[in-house]
Amino acid sequence: MLAWGRRRAYSAAMSKTPFDSSVFPQRHLLGIEGLSPLDISLLLDRADEYVELNRSVGGKLDTLAGRTVINLFFESSTRTRTSFELAGKRLGSDVINMSVSTSSIKKGETLIDTAMTLNAMHPDVLVVRHGSSGAVKLLSEKVNCAVVNAGDGRHEHPTQALLDALTIRRRKGHLDGLQVAICGDILHSRVARSNIHLLNTMGARVRLIAPKTLLPAEAERLGAEVFHDMKAGLKDCDIVMMLRLQTERMKTNFFPTVREYYHFFGLDYAKLEAAKSDALIMHPGPMNRGVEIASDVADDIGRSAIREQVEMGVAVRMACLEVLTLNLEHESVA
Amino acid sequence: MTLKTPPGRIAYVNARLLDPATGLDAMGGVLTDGEFIADAGAGLFDGQIPEDATLIDCHGKCLSPGLVDMRIQISGRDFENVGASAVAGGVTTAVCLPSTTPIIDDRAVVEFVARAARKAGLVKVYPYGALTKGLQGEELAEMGLLAESGAVAFTDAVNAVANARTMAQALSYAATFGLMLVQHPEEPSLAEEGAMNEGETATRLGLTGIPKEAELIIIERDLRLAQMTGGRLHFAHVSTGESLDLIRAAKDRGVSVTCDTAPPYFALNETAVGDYRTFAKLSPPLRAEADREAIVQGLQDGTIDAIASDHTPKSEDMKRLPFADAADGGLGMETLLATTLELVHNGHLNLLEALGLITQHPADLLGLPAGRLKGGAAADLIVFDPDRGWKVSAGELRSKAKNTPFDGRPMQGRVLKTVIDGRLVFDLDA
Numbered sequence: 001m002l003a004w005g006r007r008r009a010y011s012a013a014m015s016k017t018p019f020d021s022s023v024f025p026q027r028h029l030l031g032i033e034g035l036s037p038l039d040i041s042l043l044l045d046r047a048d049e050y051v052e053l054n055r056s057v058g059g060k061l062d063t064l065a066g067r068t069v070i071n072l073f074f075e076s077s078t079r080t081r082t083s084f085e086l087a088g089k090r091l092g093s094d095v096i097n098m099s100v101s102t103s104s105i106k107k108g109e110t111l112i113d114t115a116m117t118l119n120a121m122h123p124d125v126l127v128v129r130h131g132s133s134g135a136v137k138l139l140s141e142k143v144n145c146a147v148v149n150a151g152d153g154r155h156e157h158p159t160q161a162l163l164d165a166l167t168i169r170r171r172k173g174h175l176d177g178l179q180v181a182i183c184g185d186i187l188h189s190r191v192a193r194s195n196i197h198l199l200n201t202m203g204a205r206v207r208l209i210a211p212k213t214l215l216p217a218e219a220e221r222l223g224a225e226v227f228h229d230m231k232a233g234l235k236d237c238d239i240v241m242m243l244r245l246q247t248e249r250m251k252t253n254f255f256p257t258v259r260e261y262y263h264f265f266g267l268d269y270a271k272l273e274a275a276k277s278d279a280l281i282m283h284p285g286p287m288n289r290g291v292e293i294a295s296d297v298a299d300d301i302g303r304s305a306i307r308e309q310v311e312m313g314v315a316v317r318m319a320c321l322e323v324l325t326l327n328l329e330h331e332s333v334a
Numbered sequence: 335m336t337l338k339t340p341p342g343r344i345a346y347v348n349a350r351l352l353d354p355a356t357g358l359d360a361m362g363g364v365l366t367d368g369e370f371i372a373d374a375g376a377g378l379f380d381g382q383i384p385e386d387a388t389l390i391d392c393h394g395k396c397l398s399p400g401l402v403d404m405r406i407q408i409s410g411r412d413f414e415n416v417g418a419s420a421v422a423g424g425v426t427t428a429v430c431l432p433s434t435t436p437i438i439d440d441r442a443v444v445e446f447v448a449r450a451a452r453k454a455g456l457v458k459v460y461p462y463g464a465l466t467k468g469l470q471g472e473e474l475a476e477m478g479l480l481a482e483s484g485a486v487a488f489t490d491a492v493n494a495v496a497n498a499r500t501m502a503q504a505l506s507y508a509a510t511f512g513l514m515l516v517q518h519p520e521e522p523s524l525a526e527e528g529a530m531n532e533g534e535t536a537t538r539l540g541l542t543g544i545p546k547e548a549e550l551i552i553i554e555r556d557l558r559l560a561q562m563t564g565g566r567l568h569f570a571h572v573s574t575g576e577s578l579d580l581i582r583a584a585k586d587r588g589v590s591v592t593c594d595t596a597p598p599y600f601a602l603n604e605t606a607v608g609d610y611r612t613f614a615k616l617s618p619p620l621r622a623e624a625d626r627e628a629i630v631q632g633l634q635d636g637t638i639d640a641i642a643s644d645h646t647p648k649s650e651d652m653k654r655l656p657f658a659d660a661a662d663g664g665l666g667m668e669t670l671l672a673t674t675l676e677l678v679h680n681g682h683l684n685l686l687e688a689l690g691l692i693t694q695h696p697a698d699l700l701g702l703p704a705g706r707l708k709g710g711a712a713a714d715l716i717v718f719d720p721d722r723g724w725k726v727s728a729g730e731l732r733s734k735a736k737n738t739p740f741d742g743r744p745m746q747g748r749v750l751k752t753v754i755d756g757r758l759v760f761d762l763d764a
Contacts, residue, residue, distance in 0.1 A: 110651070110654075110655065111655065112654055132658050132659060133541050133657060134609075134658075138655075153656075153658070154540035154541075155539060193538075217533050217534070217536065217537055217543055218533055218537055221534040221537070222534075
């Protein structure tokens with residue numbers, strides 16, 4: 001009874017919100033680049049509502065009842081995959097997880113073959129992560145369903161940028177005019193690229209702080225100010241985003257030792273002093289404590305929004321799945 | 335194929351004759367007798383066409399020597415497929431990289447390739463010999479013996495000879511026999527894992543970049559080595575403006591160096607990669623617009639000696655992959671004339687200059703008996719319409735592989751007929 005009652009309350013609450021997804025003009029969510037401020041706001045607004053609902057009541061919605069979401073992960077992931085799984089299930093869809101790195105690829109099946117095989121099973125949404133930039137876009141060209149990019153190589157990770165934006169907006173009330181520093185391994189980071197596009201689109205100002213070896217060529221052309229000194233770069237920042245040092249993607253000599261890296265680019269209280277006193281600390285996880293961020297800074301309840309980011313992740317992914325699935329409905333009606 | 339039938343005497347009349355070697359550009363005719371040109375000239379058939387000759391009316395279109403393509407790849411041993419692409423593009427002589435199966439690093443293979451190419455008929459194929467055994471960049475191949483068997487010059491194909499000492503010794507040894515070395519200028523450690531030109535586009539797409547310095551470093555190094563050893567050096571598919579500055583300066587100080595480029599480097603730039611288009615994944619990578627402009631400039635001022643198609647067939651399976659995993663290379667022979675004529679239509683070169691870059695110049699660089707329109711020369715000819723419009727459609731190309739970087743591009747100028755050794759081997763409108 002209780003569960004039923006909760007579910008009624010949940011559904012009733014959601015149905016009060018007038019929502020027209022037909023204004024979201026994308027069939028897939030492959031990246032932030034190319035989205036308009038309106039597209040982004042639409043997703044953030046919708047996600048905001050899901051945050052409140054996820055907090056206030058439990059249970060499941062039936063928005064995506066009868067829909068199938070396939071999580072197709074060519075790279076191992078726990079956080080993002082779980083987050084998408086939870087988002088899909090909270091909306092009432094069936095969610096299937098596939099880790100391809102452990103099955104077909106080893107048998108020589110190509111990306112296209114995998115896409116065709118899954119397409120024949122008629123999923124509604126494919127959530128895809130792949131280690132190669134552009135692979136998710138390539139796959140999206142071969143399937144009939146909606147595709148969400150859950151990270152492709154060094155290219156984009158749009159739902160991470162959206163959840164970061166939602167976290168910031170809820171804490172600061174807005175995105176425009178904020179000074180945001182993204183620090184660390186920019187070169188290998190799809191999170192950094194998606195965040196640069198999103199923050200610029202929404203009127204924030206972006207700084208990148210990293211050693212030259214961890215910055216891609218002409219990074220400033222993406223719309224960011226580049227710094228090589230943490231204190232100079234963090235000066236008067238509202239937001240400090242730390243990135244994970246992706247040692248698994250590095251061969252050699254991007255920096256001499258972890259000790260030296262931490263000394264110059266690890267976030268500790270001494271460097272943080274340069275930022276605004278109410279600067280928010282963020283990290284997409286998983287963290288390397290003592291490498292890019294000091295433990296006490298990461299765990300600072302007053303300053304760190306790292307755990308909140310995880311919570312926002314589920315809400316943002318619910319919004320994305322809903323919007324793209326409703327687009328499919330419009331398509332089938334039309 | 336009617337290859338065994340003697341072609342007899344054929345009179346090509348009413349043609350605009352173009353011969354870059356002599357500067358001839360006039361209305362006239364050509365008489366071929368068997369496999370050779372009997373005579374060619376402005377007033378050739380005034381009133382009297384030999385009675386026994388078959389008549390071919392060119393309707394005022396251009397007639398020139400067949401194209402000489404100094405750099406193609408043959409995938410495996412697919413000589414027949416190469417021939418179909420070649421003649422459709424007006425290429426009558428092609429020089430293939432030694433990266434065939436088997437690799438051309440042994441005199442038996444040179445003979446095998448020559449035989450296979452002859453058997454397949456159509457285009458005349460000359461082989462490059464491997465510079466090092468197995469194209470591994472370590473031990474020198476038997477360049478002298480390979481040359482005796484017919485290898486026209488020496489290269490490690492798509493591999494640069496990375497070791498400076500090996501390159502110095504190769505240049506020095508080759509100079510003993512007056513042989514030319516062809517280098518793919520790309521420092522391998524700087525290009526490692528690279529998928530496209532380094533810069534804003536690569537950063538946006540999240541692809542590992544190949545800096546232009548990878549090309550410049552090898553060019554600077556090898557120019558020094560050529561000067562040191564007196565060796566004869568040629569750089570293939572030069573792609574950056576600064577490369578040309580280096581080569582220009584070296585030529586001025588008397589270094590024995592030449593270079594070529596390929597149409598993608600003067601007709602396209604890195605933006606052709608767009609949204610991960612693997613057909614635009616080439617080696618060297620497509621560069622910035624400023625580099626493209628500099629390549630056009632290099633063709634105008636003569637720093638670049640020839641244009642090669644860099645014809646590299648790759649199957650769909652090797653191209654329909656995530657960008658970083660996809661194979662390098664694009665088709666080129668069927669678009670070689672039209673892309674080169676863009677330089678004429680855009681006012682950068684005149685017709686004879688442009689044709690020279692794809693006929694006489696490459697033939698002279700490699701010492702090939704080709705690219706001439708005169709009595710006694712092989713009857714390798716093309717008839718083309720420099721203004722005929724068409725649109726490249728990958729699906730309609732003769733090549734089995736369809737990986738053209740020019741798919742969908744409108745072109746102006748098309749080969750109508752291709753004649754090799756006096757025989758009509760391609761007729762567009764037939």
